[in-house]
Amino acid sequence: MRFNGRCIQVSVFGQSHAEAVGAVAEGLPAGFRVDREALQAFLNRRAPGQGKHTTARKEADRPEFLSGLLEDVTCGGPVCLIIRNTDTRSGDYEALQDIPRPSHADWPARVKYGGAHDGRGGGMFSARLTAPLCAAGGIALQMLEKRGIRIGAHIAEIAGVRDDPFDPVNVCETDFRRIAENGFPVLNAAAGERMLEEIEKARLAEDSVGGIVECAAVGLPAGIGGPLFEGLESDLAAAVFAIPAVRGVSFGSGFGAAEMRGSEHNDALRIRDGRIVTETNHAGGLTGGMTTGMPLLLRAAFKPTPSIGKAQKSVSLSRMEETELRIRGRHDPCVVPRAVPVAEAVTALVLLDRIMDAKGRDA
Amino acid sequence: MRFNGRCIQVSVFGQSHAEAVGAVAEGLPAGFRVDREALQAFLNRRAPGQGKHTTARKEADRPEFLSGLLEDVTCGGPVCLIIRNTDTRSGDYEALQDIPRPSHADWPARVKYGGAHDGRGGGMFSARLTAPLCAAGGIALQMLEKRGIRIGAHIAEIAGVRDDPFDPVNVCETDFRRIAENGFPVLNAAAGERMLEEIEKARLAEDSVGGIVECAAVGLPAGIGGPLFEGLESDLAAAVFAIPAVRGVSFGSGFGAAEMRGSEHNDALRIRDGRIVTETNHAGGLTGGMTTGMPLLLRAAFKPTPSIGKAQKSVSLSRMEETELRIRGRHDPCVVPRAVPVAEAVTALVLLDRIMDAKGRDA
């Protein structure tokens, strides 16, 4: 369950109802002062219990640092942080052990791990595991910031309602600050209102909705990445697909590029203030697997939460017969709002890793 | 430039105009007889010069095996195969060294490698590097076949013209055989004709078009993959994004899932012939990062070929001034048809790797 970068590795551990979830981050540069308050603010953006659109489960995601920090400064050793699991109600799930929930990890996990699988609360497949991942990624975000690189994400779409997209050429830190300060991470507040209405409609219908997150990074130097499997897209996509519920990842014009002509999609090279830039940014800041120096833009599609109250068809594993299932318990009718900082976190881990790697290779 | 799997590693090497391109595949099981004829037939599907829709550059992609095979049987050591570069016309590119081609690797490669970059013919960023990758992946395909797993891909879309999609539940080997036997890899011949017309139109307009490849794998056991960064989607996406020109990757309903409700997207679990299956397959055969046992379905969006004859805006690096560029030379107006076997090849490498890995972990 680890992010296995070239310079940085993050071992995420824990199950939804284990003693704790946590992460061990190795390879982070020594001597960096972590802004604990800013980190907590970042984690709060992912934490549940912030409104009707999220689960009622209330847990402050307050990481306890066991190692790697000395008075908040990285000492060069692995940073281990844990978040205790406290508000767990395993009873909710006991009945479900025999009947796998449709479109959940339950069935393949049963095949993979046999009876040993810890299915309580989704076990290690729970989105709760993104809490320590965000803590590690949140440190990476701060480290990138010091290098002049900023990352921000917003909800691009929920249930068909679209936010304004980032301006591919001019997206900047101001946009990110606006989003982060917003309780609901969108650029266009009116679109956000309509999204919340759609989520609430789904909730009342005991159903759920999906959506799209758009993430940008600005301030990147050109030339980070490489050919074939060294491509930055490969690392970023692998990290973003690690987020539960992601079904698609694209860069720049993405699937839209498939319907464009070359003359339309190509980004003309120009000179602005003595720097080489592109006039448009259909590439999303990446050509040949490498950064161009323009804003990096990626999109991740999230499926609707598979846990819904509505009756669903499933099977009883013990009796090997078809049956019906109604899922109780507390679940987000939409995972997208809380996924926004997670997308930022994994993007930060990949970018910091590749920038450190590139630095080592400089002649 | 290597596929860095858990059990299998493939180091791809070479530049478009170097002595050779090639690959070293490590970790392949010993004692497997490679069907050289079938492998060549597979490589021919990727080779250029097959029709108006591909570049006129003519080179039989005939791999020479330097090691790892003894009378066509894997001996357990690294398989090194090379393909000599013969029909190279470096002259075509010399003028371009100073003026980076828009939406090509030229500009970031210049930043990354400085003057040392071998820009001839795209250097190591050339799609020619997919030839040895296909040779390695072609062996993996044969190894999977022996395990009852088959992989097939087709053109899902070019320039907005759509092929019939795979049936997510019933796609099978017969579909793959039909496509592979077809000169132009589509399920619906009429759609294929219209695609060829669009490609020809683009070619005449000195322009290019993009498209989408859909790839499926059948015969997979359930439970291959794992949580977070262990997810099979991460490995597959990383491998597919390694193919030049890919801008998006999705599984099952992909970006479409973002607009669905949970009750619509969830795949009901059912029992058929004593096996647990899903009624629909919006998941594309993957939930919780693991195979469900249903067909695995992925889509990859390709941008239009950036090399177009039309005049384009660019810059002269030596003079640091804006200029215009017309690209000469031989280029596919659409990379999608030749990308179809490449998608199969990288999918095969990932699946073989993860199946071997899972076997080692079985208690």
Add this chain to the structure above:
Amino acid sequence: MRFNGRCIQVSVFGQSHAEAVGAVAEGLPAGFRVDREALQAFLNRRAPGQGKHTTARKEADRPEFLSGLLEDVTCGGPVCLIIRNTDTRSGDYEALQDIPRPSHADWPARVKYGGAHDGRGGGMFSARLTAPLCAAGGIALQMLEKRGIRIGAHIAEIAGVRDDPFDPVNVCETDFRRIAENGFPVLNAAAGERMLEEIEKARLAEDSVGGIVECAAVGLPAGIGGPLFEGLESDLAAAVFAIPAVRGVSFGSGFGAAEMRGSEHNDALRIRDGRIVTETNHAGGLTGGMTTGMPLLLRAAFKPTPSIGKAQKSVSLSRMEETELRIRGRHDPCVVPRAVPVAEAVTALVLLDRIMDAKGRDA
């Protein structure tokens, strides 16, 4: 600080005076019941405070399992275990921050991490980090045992006093049991007495002594390992050199082989009870980087504890001048007795990893 195996990874974390030390072990097979009592007994062999030959620091090394176990059974997810640091007296070390201790990590760590280095108690270079490593390795030992593979180590030498060596051909589990039951891990009790006398002499002289650990594994199948960098010796040596204070590692006849003739060193192949064996075992169970099926035998040389009470020459970093240093605090005058289970632990991790890996590659 992680053991980065092919199938198993163990991230060890913590500093001597941090909140905790611990480990996250990924890739362990699911469904294995950990014998907690046996594990604790194993850890007790490493724990301090067992006699005059070890430091007076008293801490039960009782791992707290945060994840990966459900009622003591591995659930397939990462096993995180922590050991709280309680009996830390940082005051002992404060004076030392400016004056690096000779032959300690202090000076290079200062260069590497700058002022951020957590030097308290040796920080992450402390032998205390071998406690969680032993916990992870102790689980691997149990997993190997179930596969019929047993590992045992003893003190081969301390301060020039030699224990009986393992019989290279006939070493067996009975030997290991005898050693483990012994408070002082030797085969020859009289030799053990003399070793203890030497340690006590060194202690009284405010000095320290080194020694050699010999470790054996029996029950291994032939054919585990491979050529060049795939060799089992490489993995084992890397793991054993990870133990603090190791200065040499050898297999079978080791450095003695350098003085033998081929006719003397070669192990004749013979048939015993229908199995192919070797008559002698100068190879230590490894030829061509692979197991032969005979007992695996390795030796690790440990330097004398660098922390000694005697006055030593060092430098003041702040004043950049030469000075004298007397180290106070509690230190083992010999690390070798407590290193015995650590050698077993890392050997177990490597062997389990390579056996799982080999299984995945079986045709």
Add this chain to the structure above:
Amino acid sequence: MRFNGRCIQVSVFGQSHAEAVGAVAEGLPAGFRVDREALQAFLNRRAPGQGKHTTARKEADRPEFLSGLLEDVTCGGPVCLIIRNTDTRSGDYEALQDIPRPSHADWPARVKYGGAHDGRGGGMFSARLTAPLCAAGGIALQMLEKRGIRIGAHIAEIAGVRDDPFDPVNVCETDFRRIAENGFPVLNAAAGERMLEEIEKARLAEDSVGGIVECAAVGLPAGIGGPLFEGLESDLAAAVFAIPAVRGVSFGSGFGAAEMRGSEHNDALRIRDGRIVTETNHAGGLTGGMTTGMPLLLRAAFKPTPSIGKAQKSVSLSRMEETELRIRGRHDPCVVPRAVPVAEAVTALVLLDRIMDAKGRDA
């Protein structure tokens, strides 16, 4: 069979009697001009046919570069080099397929790879594979040289005859040049003569002898490496044990440290010319897994060549009965002289890799 560094990976491939042996080196810095003549001179030190002490097999080890170099300058892509196998006499080995040679890879390779194993000439276990490894390592040596780091090795011992050791504190480039210029790589010419006599005596007796190589690196900065599995010793030992026939590896005082007292082994810290140095260098330039800035010193023990003309006891696999074996063919009665540049090559790969890695992590 690949060196799997943090920044550099070298995939070595080939079998003794395959079309070729070779290597693909990834991650080498771009823009470095390889001195081809110096590289060939380095490879000649390993090549056979240089005197009575080496096999009569005559093959110029002339690497052909297929990729990664443009007019001898690294372009940033993988460097693929191959060395064709020409002078192979497979007939010599055919009779041996059924009767494994004692202390060779034959028997475990048969178990591991089954009938698919390419046993001709030792297959992939042949020392011939060290030729491409030396070519890759030879480039690393040149890259280190440009960074002011020099590596040199000599024969420390053959058949009990000892060369003068390196001066642990003052060893320098002059020593290395003297050795490299010498046809027989020793510091003390008279000792070299006696070693040659011992080798010749063994040859006449159809026997073989072993020995020890000592390797040093000077010009290293302090602080390269890290705690536990990050230790430089681990990487170096893994690489040195990858050389066929190595049975032991040690650093500094090595196994001798086991018999020393702390007061004797500890290296006092001193100031010389404003730099912090150690008065002695029992540590061999490594404490806490990190370089101290003093000369790095390692020793590798080589077993006597297992291929000897004398009759040996072995078994017939087909008949499963004990038998006698006489090995014909051309074999070095001592591998140590040719192993000297191989030790330098692998040391160079590890040091370049870790230096690049450390650079990326610098704050």
